Amino acid sequence: MKETIKKKINKDERKIKIILGIMLILFVLTLASFVMLITKLFEKKEDPKVPYVKGIEKNExxxxxxxxxxxxxxxxxxxxxxxxxxxxxxxxxxxxxxxxxxxxxxxxxxxxxxxxxxxxxxxxxxxxxxxxxxxxxxxxxxxxxxxxxxxxxxxxxxxxxxxxxxxxxxxxxxxxxxxx
Incomplete structure (x- = not known):
């Protein structure tokens, strides 16, 4: 009986560890997404492409x-x-x-x-x-x-x-x- 209780506790601990691992991965991915979003917001705007056809104003x-x-x-x-x-x-x-x-x-x-x-x-x-x-x-x-x-x-x-x-x-x- 003690053995089945120990097995059940080991299974529960393993489930908790898996859930914690998944939560840690999700937290890291969310953090990385925020960092990328913030860097994009403050990123320098790209200079306009140099036009191939010279001498013609680009009509916006x-x-x-x-x-x-x-x-x-x-x-x-x-x-x-x-x-x-x-x-x-x-x-x-x-x-x-x-x-x-x-x-x-x-x-x-x-x-x-x-x-x-x-x-x-x-x-x-x-x-x-x-x-x-x-x-x-x-x-x-x-x-x-x-x-x-x-x-x-x-x-x-x-x-x-x-x-x-x-x-x-x-x-x-x-x-x-x-x-x-």
Whole structure:
């Protein structure tokens, strides 16, 4: 009888030791979580990322609008911004966004770029999204260009591709399929 009482006490002691061990581990984890939380609160804020595209002010309202959007939605916003600037004849802002290799191959100067758009595109146009694909770091948007003025219907374009590479919100470069 004494032996069964001793066994029962040993089992109870072991259970208590296990419970105390678990409580100690939980206490240490909780303490570590508090320390990490406090250090994060007082941590120095990270300096903003250096933008890939130089010479363009980052529009914080646009950045907020882009956050939480899908890749396709972001590319639509970028493309809409490009079309808006082209319709406003703000070629220099669009030219700054061209991918460096593309710019070097097709448009050595802003003047060449501007002349190309005046020759091949309507004065004012809209776009219709046809297809979207993400290929690695690149996003390809297939569009149709539709003249806003029916007198320029001959400058409508079907199956025009815009290729984007995004480095951060509102920090991207692009290229497009070009007529020869």
């Amino acid at each position: 309202k646009l950045v907020e609008r882009l956050k939480g959007k899908s890749e396709y939605a972001r590319m639509k916003i970028y493309l809409g911004d490009i079309v808006k600037k082209l319709n406003e004849k703000n070629y220099s802002e669009v030219y700054k966004r061209l991918a460096p290799e593309y710019k070097k191959k097709y448009f050595n100067s802003l003047e060449e770029f501007e002349k190309y758009f005046k020759d091949y595109y309507p004065d004012s146009f809209s776009i219709k999204h046809v297809n979207f694909e993400a290929i690695g770091d690149y996003y390809v948007v297939e569009t149709d260009i539709i003249a806003n003025n029916s007198n320029e219907d001959n400058k409508n374009k079907k199956g025009l591709y815009f290729v984007f590479r995004e480095y951060d919100f509102n920090d991207y470069v692009f290229s497009f399929s070009k007529n020869k």
